[in-house]
Amino acid sequence: MSDGTKPVLQVENLQTHFFTKAGVVKAVDGVSFSVERGQVMGLVGESGSGKSMTGYSLMGLVDAPGRIVDGHIWLNGVDVTRHDNADWRTLRGNRVAMIFQDPMMTLNPVLRIDTQMMEAITAHHHVSRQEALKRCRAALAQVGIASPDERLQAYPHQFSGGMRQRVAIAIALLNKPDVIIADEPTTALDVTIQGQILFEMQKLCRESGTALIWITHDLSVVAGLADKIAVMYAGKIVEAGSVADVLDRPMHPYTSGLLGSVPSSNVRGKPLRQIRGMTPSLLAIGSGCAFRDRCDDRAAACEAMPTFDVSAPHAARCHFPRLP
């Protein structure tokens, strides 16, 4: 591979801010990471942590009153941060694709499946209708949908939730993108389907060498799936490393709090462990460590924002990280 050592996606100090009447909301406040070809990265955090907004920023889908204020995004070595809409359109659905959370609403209810699949191809390549249909059938087969011709003629409401999500995944794969961003794609599905889809996505990405960013609030989902994990809190990455490192030897108190509160790691009969306090409003964080109000190890140093070492294989944004 010519770019064997270069990551397919590199993000440096991404800042996506929202300029609202109530103030500036720093949804993404200095996020940096990189993803290699064929790698699966889990982006974990609760609602409001900025994980979805990071995903949208990587697609150029940040709408007013928000915009990317600072930082860089390199896709295949090209700086796409300042791309205008027309440039982004050549990339979206083509080199970088996205899968959304609710399969019920992401597919247009009044258009047929084949229409919605073919337009994803024809928006980027001049191919005949036959050729486009052929690719659609192949993509549907890839995601495990039998009798594709019947399915292509149908409408979204005729499918179950799991099926619709598979179609969405198939659409994402159509143009063989370099990166797929999956924003909580299994949250709306029931647990058994969730497992199937996770497994299939992992397989597909390995086979095609597509990088996958899996955005979720559920640690257990990424445990079996990802190669590396980044944990987000209040717009920043607070811990990042390989999946084994982060899940077995968490350094940041938030990560260990999250792991500790998973019901299966609790003792039966005892109250569930929780991280005390609540997520701060992004308008009211102030200048110190955003987690300090909920942290048991808080000290005077925490009034200053801790730094994060991007180059280290396993790092945490904390003055007093737990060390193994």
Place this chain on the structure above:
Amino acid sequence: MAAEQTPLRRFWSEFAESKLALLGLAVLVVVMVIAVAAPLLAPQNPYDLSQLDIMDGKLAPGEQSAAGKTHLLGTDDQGRDMLSGIFYGLRISLGVGLVSTVFALGIGLTLGMVAAYFGGWADTLIMRIVDIQLSFPAILIALILLAVFGQGVDKVVIALVTVQWAYYARTVRASALVERQKEYVEAATVLALSKPRIVFRHMLPNCLPPLIVVATVQVAHAISLEATLSFLGLGMPVTEPSLGLLISNGFTYLMSGKYWISFYPGVALLVTIMAINLVADQLRDVLNPRLKK
């Protein structure tokens, strides 16, 4: 930094975001003051026959009458001062519109809540009637009612009420059905509160926002409908001339260039209706939960 606002203050600040809506509200206040205080504000009582002189008829705006009074908006064919006529006309138009809306609101709200809360055959019956009535245009129903029952202020109000109640019933029922599923209703039922109490004290306040929007728009519709009916000669009697009747009076003079007899009452009507619609539009945007991102 954003201070905690009471819901009322937040509502007002959101409402005030639209300058047009504020303008509408201001105009509306002026119109209402004129309507209420017409006898005090009007330069002349146009229905006091002793004050009229037919020789003053058809004076153009700004001309002086034989007695030396300046008629800012001219006079009509009977010598009545247009400005005064408009003031009194506003009073009647607004009065009829508001009264009919209030009655229609009362009837529609009660029936809508009954339908939603009790369900079953009451619901089906009431909603069938509502559906059938709403599938016919208001003007048709009103026309036929007035054609059959004859003229008169009370008949006009009845016609307007008959035409409007169905909108309220439907809106209220839709909100009430949503509310009925909510937990606080279950809680109240478990506490064995009486049905009317649950319906009126607990569910009703939550059903109000869309109702307020509909009611505001409906006042404008009622005023417009009454004006149309009066214009066609089937509405208010000559003794209680609303703006529609004034416009109708002046229609025949339009061709001969004496436009002001129709025109200015029309402007007054227009301004009133537009002001109400501006306010209603902003109310709708502010109270619509689906547009909140």
Place this chain on the structure above:
Amino acid sequence: MLAYFLRRLSQSALVLLAMSLIVFLGVYAIGNPIDLLVNPQADEVERVRATVALGLDKPLYVQYWTFLKGAVTGDLGRSFVFGVPALDLILSKMPATLELALFAMVLAVFIGIPLGLVAGLKPDSMVGRGIMAFSIVGFSLPTFWVGLILIMFFAVQLGWLPSNGRGDTVLLFGVPVSFLTVDGLSHLFLPAVNLALFKLSLLIRLTRAQVREAVLQDYVKFARAKGLSPSRVIGVHILKNIMIPIVTVIGLEFGSVIAFAIVTESIFAWPGTGKLLIDSINQLDRPVIVAYLMVIVTLFIAINFVVDMVYSLLDPRVRLGQAAGAGH
């Protein structure tokens, strides 16, 4: 689908029957039917004779049956003023009204929807706000006043267009239409604009509201994420979704246009059913009023029925039915 069709058809028939009963009761039971059906100029002898001839001395249900029989065979009484069967009179004026209504609807749809689209996509721009302001004005202006202004301006002041009557007609499939002649068009223009204005404003507002809701939907985000051009996202994805409720509204509003035509026809002296109705009310030509009512009610029920059917055909979710669990 067939079951739905039949169910709606029988529902419509029931409503029609119910309406006929209401009309009947209104005329025969509440009003004084002698006044309604006998020429007011008739003297006492005539009235007695007419009472017997019309069967007004018979029990109410017998009268209703006679009324129904007459309605079904097209006999709804004779006009006092013109002396011809009321139904024939109304049907002869229908083409004029329908022509006016259709023209107005076409104007409203082809101007209103594009403007609403623009206003919905750019709600805070100058153009968007301008369109909304215009729609508020158009919505608030009572139809009769707009008619007045149009006449005042275009007919009296400028003298460009005629202000009353219908122009020359030619026969199209045996029906007299006036829009195919220049004179006809010039007479049609002002009343059609008058009638269209309110509906136009309504359509602008409706389209705008639909578009504003549509752009917040996930399928729009997904379409953009596929890299589709804005024209395709708007022209195919959004438009197809909003057209369903809009077409429904257009269908239902058509009935309303025919009703509003009453006012426009009165102002512009357009010889349609609306003007006929007003004249009849003023002249106490009550058989015509009753006949008009029955025709309009039938028309409305038919329109509602057709719109229902069209809606269920347009929306694939209704047409094909829900098929839950169609595979995982």
